[in-house]
Amino acid sequence: MSGTNSARLIRQSVQALKAYVPGEQPQGAGWIKLNTNENWFVSPTVLAAVASAATNDLRRYPDPVCTDLRTRLSARYGVDLKRIICGNGSDELLTMLIRAIAGEGDRIAFTEPSYSLYETLAQIQNAAPVAVPLGEGWQLPVDELVAVNAPLTFITTPHAPSGTAYPISDLEAIASGCTGVVVFDEAYVDFGGDTALSLLDRYPNVVVLRTMSKAFGLAGLRLGYAFGSEEVIDALYRVKDSYNVDHLTQVAGCAALDAWDEYARVNRETSVRRDRVASELQRRFGWKVWPSATNFILVEIEHDDATEIVSRLKREQILVRYFARPRLDRSIRMSVGSDAEMDRLLDALDRVVG
Ligand SMILES: Cc1ncc(COP(=O)(O)O)c(C=O)c1O
Missing domain, CATH: 3.90.1150.10 (Aspartate Aminotransferase, domain 1)
Known part of the structure; x- marks a missing residue:
């Protein structure tokens, strides 16, 4: 062409x-x-669960809202079912967050460097990416991020690609200082560092994003999940594709949580x-x-x-x-x-x- x-x-x-x-x-x-x-x-038990779910039932559409999986996530993390959504990898949840929150020209803040997909997704949406530099030793620029106060802020914690862990006090300062939605992308938190989960009940603008690609070894199946306030999670359900997580992935996710x-x-x-x-x-x-x-x-x-x-x-x-x-x-x-x-x-x- x-x-x-x-x-x-x-x-x-x-x-x-x-x-x-x-x-x-x-x-x-x-x-x-x-x-x-x-x-x-x-885990071999996850592989066995996937193998035994590969039956004639695959002709049916999967559960659109991942009920079994979210029930297990709710029990494991102590977060109400209505405050959990699953996605086709956490990448899809990032897309949904941008779709639901950032309109054309809206600022989307993240640190530089961080997961470079944030910027690409912001550009796809015609939003305005704002890259805030990390400190010399990769410290979080808390005051600068709060000063930007974007409608949507992404914080990778622990940080990628440096591996730096951030203290919960920094995470809370950003959550409390920003009026927009603050997403703590905790893709690597199972290997170390503080989780922002404890902020969920106090800050309705906080979203905690997790993936099964890293700690659970399921990158090939694509499964992520997000915790947030009912208001934010409800918005993500409105913009998501109908059957965004396939049946085998839901089965694998349940088995992985059982193999905790x-x-x-x-x-x-x-x-x-x-x-x-x-x-x-x-x-x-x-x-x-x-x-x-x-x-x-x-x-x-x-x-x-x-x-x-x-x-x-x-x-x-x-x-x-x-x-x-x-x-x-x-x-x-x-x-x-x-x-x-x-x-x-x-x-x-x-x-x-x-
Ligand atoms: C910081 C961060 N967030 C999200 C993702 C995407 O994870 P998923 O495989 O769940 O889409 C990655 C993958 O490398 C990552 O490094």
């Missing part, structure tokens, strides 16, 4: 859009994939492994390793070329994440995989660094 035609067919804001670029998906076998913070573990203790044990092991690998990276290569409360590690490399290390690792079939963005262009982010994967990563780094 020619440029002239597309000018007439596509909204101008979409023509100008720089689409979100997900982490590379390797083709073929033998790869160690440490570029999108997936879990290295899935098993996941908690595995994720504690992952956090211990993260700290071991972080000290090794510091000791072997002298890199700056940011303290992490997540299942990934961000390192800053002063004396070597980060992009060269990423390419050499790729030649060894190991994928890690590089961000060609201000403040991150000398850094590499690595997910914490299994013990064997981390040993292979450290061995490969011994070969490729320097």
Whole structure:
């Protein structure tokens, strides 16, 4: 299609859009994939539940409001059923939040850096993204965010891609200082850091967003959930697609919550492994390793070329994440995989660094 035609067919804001670029998906076998913070573990009981739900019943539409799953979430987190909504990944919930809250030209605030999809989604909506820089050590710019007081603010906590944990006092200061909706995106909170769940009852503008992609190892099925006031959650139900979470995903989500203790044990092991690998990276290569409360590690490399290390690792079939963005262009982010994967990563780094 020619440029002239597309000018007439596509909204101008979409023509100008720089689409979100997900982490590379390797083709073929033998790869160690440490570029999108997936879990290295899935509970066998979840796999069994999904397998036994793959029956003739799949001809029926799924429950549009995920009743069984929300009932379990309500019991687990102590939040009323009417204040919970599930989505096709937390990415879909981010879309719904923007659809419901931010109109054309409305400000949507987030920190820079943070999850770059926030900005892309804001642009899709023709809203006005406001990127507020984090402090030198990735501290939350609380006063600046409150000063912006956007109709919608996204806070990644613990932070990605740095891994920094934020104290609940900072989270509360933003929730209480802003009159708009404040979304605490807690994709990584099961690996460490404070949760904003305790703010829900006091601040009707607070939304807490969770995903099963990280702590529950279900990135391939797409399941996220949000907690908020009845008013905000009701607005999300109005704008959501009818059958946004498929049946097998709802079954997997229920089974994952039933396997809570098993996941908690595995994720504690992952956090211990993260700290071991972080000290090794510091000791072997002298890199700056940011303290992490997540299942990934961000390192800053002063004396070597980060992009060269990423390419050499790729030649060894190991994928890690590089961000060609201000403040991150000398850094590499690595997910914490299994013990064997981390040993292979450290061995490969011994070969490729320097
Ligand atoms: C901070 C943050 N929020 C949300 C997501 C999206 O999660 P989901 O897989 O549930 O869409 C990610 C995924 O990487 C993330 O890093």
